[in-house]
Amino acid sequence: MFEAAFRALGQMATPPFRSILLKSAGLAVLVLVVLTIGLYNLAAWLGGEGGTVAQNWAEGMLGSIVVTPLHVLGWVLVLALGFGLFAGAIFLMPAVTALTASFFADDIADRVEAEYYGADPLGRPLPLARAAFEGIKTALLAMLIYLCAMPFLLFAGIGALIFFFAAAWLLGREYFELVAMRHHPVAQAKALRRFHAGSVFVAGLFIAAFVSIPIVNLATPLFGTAFMVHVYKRMTGRRELG
Numbered sequence: 001m002f003e004a005a006f007r008a009l010g011q012m013a014t015p016p017f018r019s020i021l022l023k024s025a026g027l028a029v030l031v032l033v034v035l036t037i038g039l040y041n042l043a044a045w046l047g048g049e050g051g052t053v054a055q056n057w058a059e060g061m062l063g064s065i066v067v068t069p070l071h072v073l074g075w076v077l078v079l080a081l082g083f084g085l086f087a088g089a090i091f092l093m094p095a096v097t098a099l100t101a102s103f104f105a106d107d108i109a110d111r112v113e114a115e116y117y118g119a120d121p122l123g124r125p126l127p128l129a130r131a132a133f134e135g136i137k138t139a140l141l142a143m144l145i146y147l148c149a150m151p152f153l154l155f156a157g158i159g160a161l162i163f164f165f166a167a168a169w170l171l172g173r174e175y176f177e178l179v180a181m182r183h184h185p186v187a188q189a190k191a192l193r194r195f196h197a198g199s200v201f202v203a204g205l206f207i208a209a210f211v212s213i214p215i216v217n218l219a220t221p222l223f224g225t226a227f228m229v230h231v232y233k234r235m236t237g238r239r240e241l242g
Contacts, residue, residue, distance in 0.1 A: 004230035005206050007116070012222050016111055020104055025218040028100045032092055093217045094167040094208070095142035098174055101221035102135025103128075105178040108225040117233055123182025130186070131178065138174040142167065164208055171211065172204020175228040183236075196235050203231045 011017060106125040113122050145166045152159030173193060180189035193200055207224045211217045 001203060001206060001231060004203075004227055004234070007230055008112075008223050008226035011112065011115070011226055012219060017108070017222055020107055021219055021222055024100050024104045024221045027103065028093075028096050028218050028221075031096045031099055092143075092146065093211050093220065094171060095139040095146065097211055097217065097220035097224070098138035098142055098171065099135045101175065101224060102131040102178065104221050105131065105175075105225045106182070108222055109179055109182060109229050112226045112229040116230070120233075121183075123179070126178065126181055130181070134174060134178060138170050142170055145170070164212065167211065168204035168208035169201055170204070171207040171224060172200045172202075172228075175207060175224045176200045176203065176232060179225065179228045179232045183232075192235075199231070199235060203228060 012021070106123075109123055110125075113120065145163060149159035149163040149166070152162060176193050176196075177189050180192055183189075184192065206227060207220065210223050211220045
């Protein structure tokens, strides 16, 4: 897999990839800004009106004994989200790049397959609806893990490991399926991913490491897709051109 990673990194610097990089990075920045604003507003609401509403509802349902624990929990969530905004360049990027990758995976995979695997049939472009569905699903799961891991980051630091391995699983899964679905029906591509689950997870570790590097992680869709094309070809026994 190290060879596949080095080849993906090398191809990212070529002229054909630069235009895709500019478009995917621009979309990633836009999505990141929208997510950050949304989380900021959520934190503000939890710290004000939202927290009061939840506290009044819980007190009416369960009695005054829950007021103090609920108040503490509310501030924990606010602090977690606030810390998340500060560290968002790292912890929001798996969700952001998962979404943006779904729009550019075909262009990237086409270029990699044409250069390295020209003797094989090129993959079929995914329908936009299917690609968007996969990207949105992975992004939402990444956001859910992000929110769950934040309290552990504040108090134990183990949240960083939880988030890293979860991101590896999610990103490995998404990028492999985006590549595999270009060559197989959806059900078969997902079955192939399950059959190679261990290798796909290890491949996901490379993508999770890449996405954890600030600024550089804007190029994650390019690296992740190009890298996973090589991984997929090796898993399925395809040979390189020449």
